[in-house]
Amino acid sequence: MGRLVAVSNRVADPRNHAAGGLAVALSEALNKTGGLWFGWSGKVVDAAHGGTPGEGEFHQTQAGNVTLATVDLSQDDYDAYYLGYSNGVLWPVFHYRVDLADFDAGGNLNAYRRVNQLFARKLAPLLKPDDVIWIHDYHLIPLAAELRAIGCGQKIGFFLHIPLPPPLILAAIPQHEWLMRAMFAYDLIGFQSQADLDHFSRYVQGEAGAEPMGEYRFRAFHRTVRAQAFPIGIDVDEFIGLGQQDEARETYEMMRHQYARRRLLLGIDRLDYSKGLPQRLKSFQTLLAEYPENRSSATLIQIAAPSRESVDAYADLRREMEGITGAINSEYGELDWMPVRYIHRSTSRKRLPGLCRASSVALVTPLRDGMNLVAKEYIAAQDPDDPGVLVLSRFAGAAEQLKEALLVNPYDTRATAQAVQQALHMPLAERRTRHQKLLERIRQQDVHWWSSEYLRTLTELEGG
Template identity: 45%
Template structure:
């Protein structure tokens, strides 16, 4: 039985090295196990494209990779517009960044229809279809309307907001009804599931049966929690390689005997980088013993650079970084290294493995795999300390981290000091609890649990 995976971006065979993370590798592995199809956008756009839209197809290791290209107008409306200036900020509770335009909303639904129309031929009616993330919320409903009867699942990688936030979304009822076309809707945390159920209760057309089921037009949709994991052994192996790589040795040589604090995030207003910088500044101001003895490395590659709000946060962070270094730097020490570019995955994991503190403080996050990768990359004999936002999904599993309120720079500053001065015995105890959790709920477990639940749900729906 084959698996059909649909996502906004497709991790093509030629791209599965370097920067690709554990999710891409985990999905590829599932597809290769029984043969399958990975379908999505190729990440490119052109001024005009022919009709019907051509599919680009590659085959590798028993998997078909099929991609569509978007027009410039589709890219602006579907991707930049509705997906990333409406759904993304809304789902991350950043209402001031929500910019609703009717053309963008219509473009979002139109691109979902395009993908529904151009889905390649399915091998059989038993093959499960697994749709990923907020870009394709209506797609499952559209596939049902086209006669697709396969087991149909949806997984949301972002948070799902509370009702009072969600109802700010135009067409909010239509998207809830679209999600109910699936056999299984999966979330990262129980909070996201509960928020979704609460939103369903405010929709007259949908009946909530219990905490795991709802009914819409005679079909039962199953609802579950599936916290995504990582491949612990693979992360540890890449971290060891990165630790001893040329880049890893260069980093260590530049640090000398100073302790490293590290953050690795996309440049995004949901990541809380501005408050994180301020927290670090306050720690240096109040805890003079850390001056010239720590270095904070923040890696923040630029994403969605065409969205105005991302330019705004970039300018603010550049100002903060310059101000902080001007305030505290010595002729032989700069307290903050702020880099707006990405690095090879093994190098990033190697950097994580050298860090004494992993600083992961998003304002809201579906999961945050960097937090989990930091733990897996550590030396068991001398592990670093994870300082983690309690508003990240990962905090519900990694409760042995030093948890912080990402909106409170004073608390983050205090917890940074706690992490830098934590005794070895406590660091080992916290790390042992977290690594055990990561092994119990790794990427393979996440994938297999979801697909098994989808098969069960499909058999019980109707």
Template identity: 45%
Template sequence: MSEGRLIVVSNRIPTEAAPSGGLVVALHDALKERGGVWIGNSGKRVAPEEAAKGLTRIAADPYERYSFDLTEEEHDGFYLGYANATLWPLFHHRTDLLEVDPDQARVYREVNERVAGLIAEVVRPGDVIWVHDYHFLPLAEALRRRGVANRVGYFLHIPFPNPSDMPALPERKLMPGWLSSFDLIGLQTKRDVSNALDFLRDNGAEILLRGRLKLDDRQFEVASFPIGIDVDGFIEAAEKNADAGEHLRLSPGERLVLGVDRLDYSKGLPQRFAAFGEYLSHRPDPQVRATLLQIAPPSRENVEAYKDIRQELETITGRVNGEMAELDWTPIRYIRRNIERDVLAGLYRRGDACLVTPLADGMNLVAKEFVAAQDGADPGVLILSHFAGAAEQMDAALMVNPYDPGETAKAIDQALSMPLHERQARHLSLMQSIRETDIDWWTRTYLAALQKPIAPVGN
């Protein structure tokens, strides 16, 4: 029997013919190789009658791509509301920021029901469905109600919440049914798997062998699949753009510390800025100049918590620069917009250190990109939060507690004064790790596990 198609479902869908970015390229390659369908939100807000028209085919080659539209109410309730003002803070351990709104929860479920109906119209026997991220937690359950018996996998790109935080979610009793309707739940880290197993066990799931679980009449699997990057592609981009650092016009001997994050409260940016200020205040040689270049493009600016962090960062930046700057030196350069991926690769290569210090993160691919971009003969140093998913794989980095500005400040000093032989040894170890689990490994490993039949209950 011939292999069925791969159907990918994600919140957004690439519209360009030659997509860029590690995850998008990986899914593009998997679909191109196997043949399949990619379904995602167009990003448009339309009238209800337009949204009701269903899927729009936006490409047929090398695989089919279909988009669906959201109404204004759906965008507000499904995306800005329940997904990003309820689930996002819950999954990032910030229940203090969680919004509880029954209407948003209703719209979230309704959008998933509608998308399930659209998928059911195109799925064929033998197809494998791969659902991505927190926007579509109820999707498999909605598909099962429509009689879709195909293998349905799920991958969560953000952390799985702590079981102790789950009582803050009014829909927590629905979550076990949502999860158990998938055949394979892929998570970033072993810590996430442990949290998921604890939550499911506390809600009636029976733990079987090799990560399998049984809840009611459903048997499913939970496992860790740490996502990677296109290592060779990033090396090539860094080498081609090695002169990107010259645009910074740093003075001779000035050290460059990088931060690259979306503007989000989970990234620990205020704590990072404060730690850098502490490093400057206590550096052994006041003549040594270091600049923190923080690139933080905005996201979800209509959500109140994001307005607050923007204001906080601007306040800290102004204070540190006001106290420390010289006529020819600005300690913190804060850029609140996107920088092209290839230019970023060149900036990484110029960096003496990179601060990847989230308070909670699924994986954080910046850590892997920075390592890939380095010149192995004279590499920069990765400073990594214990709370980044990448910490499970990248223990050759300088590990820090991002809540402790003194500890992070000491790590910055250690990174900028680290001898060459130690930098090379750490970089070699980190490169080995990111090569072994690159983006191709991630795609192959996950799809192989998804397509592996689960033995019947009782075996």
């Protein structure tokens, strides 16, 4: 394989595994090939300081054996490309929330195209003929088409980290045909789940008239693209090792001491409408109402990290969460016990293994999620002799792999409460059996498997 060129909206130092996410996933392949990681610098420049739409200052640094190349964005481009089209149209629709999408702001689409063209112009001079280019996520869907338009003939793959909705939902986007045509500029498209892959297959055949070529290969617009599910994993040993460090161990001991007479339920999420957080709180409220033995016993710790709070839908969600939390605590709280500990702050990654290990039940109940790595981190953090129980939404991509979790429909708050009750009273032998199978699964398809399997598939493809 030639040099790996990774492209994503944001760039992280691959030496910093504490960053998690793509830094962990890509570090091995980037280091092995002396790779290049390209994306937005995270810097926004306003018009008064030279922030011209469609332009941006270029930066290049070395991180060990890896080159980090970034470009600034103007304030106008950030507002319209990132907040406007990427997160105001694509994010809600891809998470099945067409009602929250803002289709009317035409300037947002123009900026989305303009930034992808900017990325292509800045990246193309850095490329070598035998480079393998791997582009990530919904912000950059048309980037391969822009690279092809200026003569780039390298193998280019794309991975969608969020869900792909069914054709009828996808078709709600006025530019859906343009987006899908752009996807045929790739050689390989990766999805998180078989469900996402099936949605793509149905869409390109039904809406684009693509010819199926077998093995999820499709031909349309004079190109052939291969699509496949590659469920992303975690670095299991790295997360277990993190749990042995002082901060995680101290967190575990503190939680076990502070909640010695309680059973802890844990939710760790960004504050996002896709995560099903109000439904989760209402399920816990139902648990307390219908199974009163859990009063003064079960405590839900819900961490909801701030996210896009300038967007109305997120501000509304924050107010709703605070209102439901207050209602539960005022109805059921005692002088020495509050049923819900709602924390609207980010938590250090170093503390997460301790939090997970101290919790009897994890609630990972999104309304829709591409994968959800918190579910896998919870499994990795458990004591195999006395593991906790994972309650997992059937609408998370992780549910396709993690069949031994208690799978729930998060819209059904009563059934979710019943699953939590089952988890709280599950016999030790059953907990051990379920955990052993789940741990085996996340070890088999960990983050190293994910990146190597994707890149092997991409490099072995014949030209489109």
